[in-house]
Amino acid sequence: MAINLNKREKLAVIAASAALVIFLLLQFLVFPLLDKNERLSGKLISRQQELEQIRLLQAEYRKTSQEAEQAQQFIKRRKGGFTLFSFLETLAGKTNVKNNIAYMRPSSTAGKDSPYRLSMVEMKLADITTAQLMAYLQGIEASNNMIFVKRLSITKAERKEDLITTVFQVETLEK
CATH class of the missing domain: 1.20.5 (Single alpha-helices involved in coiled-coils or other helix-helix interfaces)
Incomplete structure (x- = not known):
């Protein structure tokens, strides 16, 4: 079809x-x-x-x-036997703030799977001048010991206007 x-x-x-x-x-x-x-x-x-x-x-x-x-x-x-606490105490003597130390609280924590431990010191310096604080902090930061200021708090001293009180934490790694 x-x-x-x-x-x-x-x-x-x-x-x-x-x-x-x-x-x-x-x-x-x-x-x-x-x-x-x-x-x-x-x-x-x-x-x-x-x-x-x-x-x-x-x-x-x-x-x-x-x-x-x-x-x-x-x-x-680092020199053998280095400890953060003794370093800070020696530096306080060198910078003339040793008599102003209100307290030093050391602590340390072991690193997980590491041969090093984190050493920390919380320190309070009372009634010091700004120049003394700057000299102390420069001594910490300028040292060849890998020391770091982790936290810093500055307040005006209660008794004298030209003085300050500071609380800070310093830390480093130690073997």
Whole structure:
């Protein structure tokens, strides 16, 4: 059975067939390829960000490792028998604030999986001048013993206006 179609109907059938073929090509070939390309581009951007994060962490690790190595070298160069408490007491004598020490409270905590322990001294200096405090703090910070002032609180002395009272924490690593 032959179907006789006029020219306009033949063109319509050809156009509909072409549209159907184009639709099927787009639906099953082009769009999936575009989606896959978009997913891969997203993964590439994500992996590039991860790589940059890894590089930053690597640089931070190297810096931390270098600082740890320097700290170990400082600790090895210290005089034998070094203790933070005795260092601070000796420095107080050198800077003429020994008579102003209200208290010194030493404490230490052992480092987890480390041969070092964190030694800390909380100290109160009462009725001293700002110049005495600056000389004492400079002696702490300028020493080659890796000693750091962790916390510092300064208040005006109650009895005399030109004097101050200070409480601070000093810490270092000890073997």
